[in-house]
Amino acid sequence: MELRTVSQVSRDYGISARMLRYYEQMGLLESQRKGGYAYRVYDEKNITRLRQIIILRKLRIPVKHIISILSNADAARTVELFRRNINELDKEITALSTVKSILTRFVEEINEKADVKLQLLGDETLFSMVGALSFSNNQIKEIKENVSMDELNKASETLDKLLDKDVRIMYLPPMTVAACLASGEGCEEKANGAINKFVTDTGLTKIKPDLRQFGFDASKEFQGTGVPSQAYEAWISIPDDMEVPAPLIKRTFRGGMYAAHVLRAWDFQDWVLLREWVNASGKFDNAWGEPRWTPDETGSGQGFEEQLNYWVNAKNGFKMEDMQLDLLFPIRAK
Template identity: 30%
Template sequence: MNQLKKIGEISSEYGITSRTLRYYEEVGLIESIRIGEARYRAYDNNAIQRIQQIILLRKLQLSVKDIQIIFSTEDMPVLINIFQGKLNNIDKDIHALKTFQWIIQEFLRLLKDKEYTRASGLKLLMEKSQEIESEHDQAIESESRRKSQEDNYMEEINMAIKKISKLDDVRIINLRPMRIAWYSHISDEPEEHAWNEMINWVKENELDELFTSRYFGFDSCPPQEGSSEYGYEVWVTVGEGIKPSGKIGIKEFKGGLYAVSNTKGCPGDKIPLVYRNLHEWIKESDYNFGNHQCLEEHFPNIPSKQDEEFFSHLDIFYPIKE
């Protein structure tokens, strides 16, 4: 028996809006029958069966365009190709979600292990935001390009969570190019003078409230024979609008690949030990020593030599290459 059901009945029974039913009719997926003087829309058994099929295909997240193709042909290879394409898209989505999972797991691990403050934790997330946005863009690119970029990024994330027993942790980080304000000083104890000069400049330019700023320092030249003086250089990351002034210059840092460990809990005289341990780790790893600049990044706030935590929370960046 061919029983007719009004559009309201179908909408209630199958949880689909009457507007959607009318849309399916407009694009040719279903046909209705007009009944009564008011010309109400109604659907026979064939239309109801088609509606059930559409609901199932939509639950499988097939597009209306794909469903139109399925209903317009009896060719089985067409159906197979559509479902194979959907399966490929699901594989890509799974791959992208796994990558996001790695990002979040690594972010949480760093927050828990290093006990960052909220501000420095957000800073860390900001540093990763460009990578996360890039990963999102990859998810909507062509399959071959996305596959290559996601695989490269997945490899980078995997490297970033490698552990060794000699240190609390070693991360492999591809430090991206940065625009930096810099100052270098040579004396018996150049760190204090260099940081004081830089921090005064930072405050004068109202950059001290930016939690996205990063602070680096490093020995810029060793002491000469018979002298105790050596050089120390400090960096602060800055935006495009910041200009050099006074003793502070501006330059571009090209970035590079680094093995990174942390000195949390170590007194200042243990910093060379962290460098030595990183040196030994690189010798035993699959990496070679790089030629770019060693760096010491200060966390979580503006460095101050008067602060007893000045040397207790540094990330030591040791340059490496594949």
């Protein structure tokens, strides 16, 4: 039976080590340690399960539904969940079809009237056109019985692409942080674990209730999307005069502008989509690598992953299933 390491699985299936760990914590996957292997490994049973998860996620099935589907042998329950997701898709399709039909009728009406000034949009016919639209409950007219993985991937890319409405522009103010750098397998867990312990030991949530938590890949070189980090640094904002115990150190963050996007379903491919949005922006320049904190031996100016609800998570025991992350990409105005 072939065993594959986390790195191999991440590379072969293009998903991050953190996503694999998330699936494990949600009870969908199980890794193990075997004699002769320095790292955690997955057996063929779990690789098969991962393939199932990937397909279901590309079909836009929520993780909570996947848990029920894969842990329940009841076909009726699975059909019920699939139908629930089909109903949600029908609503989206109906809404998009409505918008498409209105725009199509606008084009036809404008072409017929040669309405260069678009007076149509202020005309009563606008409402009559909208009112005349009618749609069936199910907009799916045809179902392709054989959909290839390439087609599924293309559909997923189209649906997941970031639009302007998906990205917020924000300014992170200057702050002092306690930082922990960890390396090797599980470096994200090590760094975040040390920060969480520091917060608990010092009662920081009471001292600084507006605290903010950040983390970033501190690998010396880009590892590639889906490849586990070789080093990771976690931060927590602290009062300027607060002392921190080793191995934590203090850093001074000078502030800066960021393009922000909430991580969807722990899919770290969103980093790639956010970078593409920034690079295509007509208002902002990519500022990755711009010096923004001191000391900067861990690569000042990278993107952050911020826990949006850290204060609540700290109160509830730092449960991964309760975490919500914001991806923050450094930018500057053109």
